[in-house]
Amino acid sequence: MSSTRGNRTRLAALAAVVPLTLLAACSQGSASAGSEDGEIRMMVNLTDNLNQAYWQKLVKPFEDKTGLKVKIEGPTGKSVAESFPQQLAAGTAPDVIQSIFPDDDTAPELLDLSGEAWAKDTPMYEDYAMGDAHYAAGVGTQTQSLVYYNKAAFEKAGIAEAPTTWEELSADLAELKKAGYTPMQTAGDYMTGLQLQQIFHPTLNQAHPKWQSDVKGKELAVGDAYLPAFQKYADWIKSGYIAKSDVGLNPSQADGNFLAGKVGLYTNGSWFAATLDKAGKLPFEVGVFSPPVEEGKSYPGPQGATMADPYMVNKGAADPDAAKQLVEYLVTDAEAVKTQLTSDGVFRQGSDVEQSAVGAQIQGILDDAPELVAVGEGQGNVRLPVTGFNPKFTEVAQSLYTGASPADAAKAIDQWVDENR
Known part of the structure; x- marks a missing residue:
């Protein structure tokens, strides 16, 4: 408990250097951001092609199958990387966080996915371990070289x-x-x-x-x-x-x-x-x-290489099991993975998703790589x-x-x- 309090203090200190207008935006958002019954809040980086409609379409099969509702939220600051520590410090953080990785400050606030069998075969799972813990599960990789x-x-x-x-x-x-x-x-x-x-x-x-x-x-x-x-x-x-x-x-x-x-x-x-x-x-x-x-x-x-489309679960999620179900769907469901692989230059070793001529060459390079570093x-x-x-x-x-x-x-x-x- 004391380590969590200490971590929240560090996060509060980080948030303190952010302009007051951004913190105000966080506080204003928190009044209506509390999870309703059966609702999972997920913060994502919204872009021109990965817009609100894209995310809603991606999670709809999950909602239909489980009866749970997913609330898609954009960052309150300039990015998810900036907003997540702010919201942790304010106590308004979402249940699922997309696009960023754990660090020494945020890791204590996240669920360790090490015990989840579905996570073990996701791309670069071991590469992003912190100690023996695994806080991130991803859809694919961004091949750098x-x-x-x-x-x-x-x-x-x-x-x-x-x-x-x-x-x-x-x-x-x-x-x-x-x-x-x-x-x-x-x-x-x-x-x-x-x-x-x-x-x-x-x-x-x-x-x-x-x-x-x-x-x-x-x-x-x-x-x-x-x-x-x-x-x-x-x-x-x-x-x-x-x-x-x-x-x-x-x-x-x-x-x-x-x-x-x-x-x-x-x-x-x-x-x-x-x-x-x-x-x-x-x-x-x-x-x-x-x-x-x-x-x-x-x-x-x-x-x-780097993990692409990573997802993390907030330890303080309103319903941690439901949040984990959502992440499992996003990183293992065949259609969900296909949608994400074809949306933004993301690749996955061994994938048979149809690619452009250039994409097929990249897929071959990824599959032939002796290791990802x-x-x-x-x-x-x-x-x-x-x-x-x-x-x-x-x-x-x-x-x-x-x-x-x-x-x-x-x-x-x-x-x-x-x-x-």
């Missing part, structure tokens, strides 16, 4: 097949440049660091499995782990395979350059498949491959001893565009980690 390529550009450049080693990749970039294409499309904002991590995941995780844990245990320095990636990236910038001006490019503009057929290679996650599908017929055929590995290493390498700061029990790693890593990667050496970049990320442990 993918390289999309222009097959027409490859043909014009005389490249017969996708590269599997770094040496082959560098040679292909040179040929694409000669053929008049932007060899590798990059972008500014969050994309700079994200892309470098994405393309390096398979190599890094063969050299240092669970590298985030090694950093936490002070057995490995982040700078040492990423120095080879910094060196390759700096070489590509120097050779003109990456345009220096790309560091100021909006990610959506980078997407547009690839869609227009100007680009040879574009590192991105599985969510880009939805962008391609929405774009319709392109002037070229798109291929997808898993990033290269060091010469002599096994290919394909480990695939960077934690990305960035990590997840569950495989985590760095710092928060805010991704923005800092992007800053460091961008410094390579403005003259920092790979050694400088490695030193900068190590210094930041040491100062923020």
Whole structure:
């Protein structure tokens, strides 16, 4: 009991730094947000395609079968990630929470799903364990380490097949440049660091499995782990395979350059498949491959991935059993899973859901991956001893565009980690 009170104090402290107008919105919502008999409140991130109508249609078969009613709620703040801690602190949190993962502050307020047989075979279930507890169950994965390529550009450049080693990749970039294409499309904002991590995941995780844990245990320095990636990236910038001006490019503009057929290679996650599908017929055929590995290493390498469409159950739910029934339906019912897999670039190992041509390639890469590995700061029990790693890593990667050496970049990320442990 005392640990729960202490946790609520921390959550209240977090909520205290949020503008009073947002807290007022929480309080106003709480007056009418209490669960009615047989009603399950579920907070989701609402988007243009995952709107209220989408969610209501998704849960209707569950309502019809069980007689329970699901109340779909959007976040009271900017996002579910912002709103959930606020509502926990205010005592107005929903029964089921979609789209975010547990952390040290929220985990004590969540139900452990370890005893639920239906949860054990859901995607990346073990990867998101905290200690021996499992607070999240998901529908699928977002595959992070993918390289999309222009097959027409490859043909014009005389490249017969996708590269599997770094040496082959560098040679292909040179040929694409000669053929008049932007060899590798990059972008500014969050994309700079994200892309470098994405393309390096398979190599890094063969050299240092669970590298985030090694950093936490002070057995490995982040700078040492990423120095080879910094060196390759700096070489590509120097050779003109990456345009220096790309560091100021909006990610959506980078997407547009690839869609227009100007680009040879574009590192991105599985969510880009939805962008391609929405774009319709392109002037070229798109291929997808898993990033290269060091010469002599096994290919394909480990695939960077995150759980997609995660769901968690509030320990203080009005009816915890009903809330768990809803989550079980969302992550195991064949039709519910199919709906979610085809809505937003989400994939699931072994799935036979019909996909677009690009989606089918991604499904193959996911199914062939020897393992799925934690990305960035990590997840569950495989985590760095710092928060805010991704923005800092992007800053460091961008410094390579403005003259920092790979050694400088490695030193900068190590210094930041040491100062923020």
